Amino acid sequence: xxxxxxxxxxxxxxxxxxxxxxxxxxxxxxxxxxxxxxxxxxxxxxxxxxxxxxxxxxxxxxxxxxxxxxxxxxxxxxxxxxxxxxxxxxxxxxxxxxxxxxxxxxxxxxxxxxxxxxxxxxxxxxxxxxxxxxxxxxxxxxxxxxxxxxxxxxxxxxxxxxxxxxxxxxxxxxxxxxxxxxxxxxxxxxxxxxxxxxxxxxxxxxxxxxxxxxxxxxxxxxxxxxxxxxxxxxxxxxxxxxxxxxxxxxxxxxxxxxxxxxxxxxxxxxxxxxxxxxxxxxx
Amino acid sequence: xxxxxxxxxxxxxxxxxxxxxxxxxxxxxxxxxxxxxxxxxxxxxxxxxxxxxxxxxxxxxxxxxxxxxxxxxxxxxxxxxxxxxxxxxxxxxxxxxxxxxxxxxxxxxxxxxxxxxxxxxxxxxxxxxxxxxxxxxxxxxxxxxxxxxxxxxxxxxxxxxxxxxxxxxxxxxxxxxxxxxxxxxxxxxxxxxxxxxxxxxxxxxxxxxxxxxxxxxxxxxxxxxxxxxxxxxxxxxxxxxxxxxxxxxxxxxxxxxxxxxxxxxxxxxxxxxxxxxxxxxxx
DNA sequence: ACTATTTACGAAGTTTTATTACAATCATAT
DNA sequence: ATATGATTGTAATAAAACTTCGTAAATAGT
Numbered sequence: 338x339x340x341x342x343x344x345x346x347x348x349x350x351x352x353x354x355x356x357x358x359x360x361x362x363x364x365x366x367x368x369x370x371x372x373x374x375x376x377x378x379x380x381x382x383x384x385x386x387x388x389x390x391x392x393x394x395x396x397x398x399x400x401x402x403x404x405x406x407x408x409x410x411x412x413x414x415x416x417x418x419x420x421x422x423x424x425x426x427x428x429x430x431x432x433x434x435x436x437x438x439x440x441x442x443x444x445x446x447x448x449x450x451x452x453x454x455x456x457x458x459x460x461x462x463x464x465x466x467x468x469x470x471x472x473x474x475x476x477x478x479x480x481x482x483x484x485x486x487x488x489x490x491x492x493x494x495x496x497x498x499x500x501x502x503x504x505x506x507x508x509x510x511x512x513x514x515x516x517x518x519x520x521x522x523x524x525x526x527x528x529x530x531x532x533x534x535x536x537x538x539x540x541x542x543x544x545x546x547x548x549x550x551x552x553x554x555x556x557x558x559x560x561x562x563x564x565x566x567x568x569x570x571x572x573x574x575x576x577x578x579x580x581x582x583x584x585x586x587x588x589x590x591x592x593x594x595x596x597x598x599x600x601x602x603x604x605x606x607x608x609x610x611x612x613x614x615x616x617x618x619x620x
Numbered sequence: 621x622x623x624x625x626x627x628x629x630x631x632x633x634x635x636x637x638x639x640x641x642x643x644x645x646x647x648x649x650x651x652x653x654x655x656x657x658x659x660x661x662x663x664x665x666x667x668x669x670x671x672x673x674x675x676x677x678x679x680x681x682x683x684x685x686x687x688x689x690x691x692x693x694x695x696x697x698x699x700x701x702x703x704x705x706x707x708x709x710x711x712x713x714x715x716x717x718x719x720x721x722x723x724x725x726x727x728x729x730x731x732x733x734x735x736x737x738x739x740x741x742x743x744x745x746x747x748x749x750x751x752x753x754x755x756x757x758x759x760x761x762x763x764x765x766x767x768x769x770x771x772x773x774x775x776x777x778x779x780x781x782x783x784x785x786x787x788x789x790x791x792x793x794x795x796x797x798x799x800x801x802x803x804x805x806x807x808x809x810x811x812x813x814x815x816x817x818x819x820x821x822x823x824x825x826x827x828x829x830x831x832x833x834x835x836x837x838x839x840x841x842x843x844x845x846x847x848x849x850x851x852x853x854x855x856x857x858x859x860x861x862x863x864x865x866x867x868x869x870x871x872x873x874x875x876x877x878x879x880x881x882x883x884x885x886x887x888x889x890x891x892x893x894x895x896x897x898x899x900x901x902x903x
Numbered sequence: 904a905c906t907a908t909t910t911a912c913g914a915a916g917t918t919t920t921a922t923t924a925c926a927a928t929c930a931t932a933t
Numbered sequence: 934a935t936a937t938g939a940t941t942g943t944a945a946t947a948a949a950a951c952t953t954c955g956t957a958a959a960t961a962g963t
Contacts, residue, residue, distance in 0.1 A: 353940065353941085385942045402949095430740055431737055442729070449718070480763050585864070588724065589720050638911075657950085658949065659948085670914090670951085905962105925942105926941105929939085
């Protein structure tokens with residue numbers, strides 16, 4: 338139940354002058370328009386009501402109502418950014434299941450809008466060339482580091498995950514220009530990460546960071562900054578949506594890396610698969 | 621411009637009888653309702669138009685029109701990502717970013733349809749009462765186990781995560797009727813998990829499993845079976861969407877547990893927060 | 904058990920909105 | 934200039950949304 342805005346933009350060229358006036362108004366302020374009656378919209382665009390009906394028909398909708406519904410659908414998919422739900426404690430099971438899932442989905446969507454394609458490409462390039470990759474995270478972010486390590490190992494990249502300052506410091510001390518360090522901290526404030534990234538940086542390693550969107554001490558150290566959405570509500574409930582969107586970014590990097598060197602990766606993956614097969618019950 | 625359906629489900633309990641009749645009709649057939657006038661909807665639900673207006677107001681919307689717009693928004697977000705995309709290796713960065721994100725979102729959505737609300741409630745109840753909680757996973761599922769352990773510890777539950785057979789066996793050997801064991805295996809075929817759950821079961825512990833949907837050796841051992849969607853394509857690309865949907869289930873359990881014992885949990889969370897605060901750079 | 908009071912709901916009336924039919928205007932070509 | 938067709942607006946009409954008010958049922962109080 339969407340496609341309203343897109344269909345308007347596509348038909349724009351073939352619209353009659355007064356219809357186009359309306360179409361442009363709608364494209365510029367869709368949020369306003371869906372709450373407007375046909376009379377008010379006619380008045381604001383200085384055309385007749387009939388023209389708006391005709392526009393709706395030109396766009397292949399039954400009438401103005403249906404056009405509004407379509408536009409509402411577009412808005413929902415697009416700017417779904419601000420529809421995080423505060424998770425209500427006393428709702429039914431069903432409602433909080435819906436809420437949580439909704440928030441997790443939101444965070445993936447939102448991440449798409451703060452994640453720079455250029456930086457992703459750079460990160461894939463750099464990770465692909467690296468001699469050794471160091472992955473750092475503390476607490477919940479440590480799990481992300483481990484997840485990435487599992488994936489990288491599977492395609493035969495040399496990497497180490499470290500989730501405490503001592504290990505991180507030790508690894509950082511031995512990094513060189515050929516190496517990459519990947520620091521994960523949702524808040525971007527974690528002291529241990531700041532310290533261990535700094536050491537790696539001094540040794541000439543390329544620094545990639547994954548933090549929430551915005552300026553923060555961790556991302557300031559980075560050569561390549563990757564961001565996830567920072568709109569999550571309900572801080573109290575712990576790292577929920579944030580780690581989902583971080584994992585989404587890890588997936589993106591992993592697939593990017595795999596495709597960058599497709600043949601090699603597939604061979605490595607196949608080897609890995611065979612090696613762990615004995616874990617499964619043979620049927 | 622969405623949230624209509626969710627807000628209906630949340631308020632369902634507090635609605636008046638005839639309002640609820642309408643609400644249920646809407647939840648069951650939202651696609652139909654958005655194309656209905658208030659008169660027709662009133663007729664089909666056998667209530668008066670006034671009742672529908674009142675329902676709209678109860679849900680905090682200006683009127684029936686706005687309610688319809690919200691529902692249209694929900695429908696758009698829901699069906700906008702209705703299928704898994706095979707991730708294409710040679711596309712642009714932009715396209716595979718979209719693909720991966722879409723798949724991850726889809727896996728969350730799909731999980732909602734295979735996850736039984738009853739089983740969730742039971743699981744929350746059992747986890748809430750448990751003396752000790754053992755969390756088992758191998759490989760990628762081990763990370764899920766650790767994630768859950770972090771969350772449970774934060775609200776002061778006694779739990780242990782074990783990601784290899786030796787540790788799992790050791791823990792299982794010492795479990796009793798008061799305890800709960802939580803086995804995670806996406807495939808549901810992992811031998812180590814089958815073995816360690818069996819030991820725990822013999823000792824009388826309650827067994828909860830989290831696997832992909834369908835009958836499988838792991839879930840057959842369970843007292844409470846939790847499922848995630850099993851529709852993921854591209855097996856080769858490794859545990860991507862599957863772990864996202866598993867984490868979504870973990871979130872659901874965690875929030876459920878927190879709310880089950882709200883006051884205690886909040887106190888524990890606050891203590892936890894203070895304790896780890898020193899990790900952050902003080903600004 | 905009876906009455907007062909609140910709550911839930913619908914019937915009918917009013918206002919607003921969407922749509923249609925037709926008339927006016929504009930542009931273009933002869 | 935004027936006929937023709939395309940485009941837009943006006944005004945009437947139909948439909949939809951919303952309000953008001955009264956009544957029945959439920960609840961509470963004596």
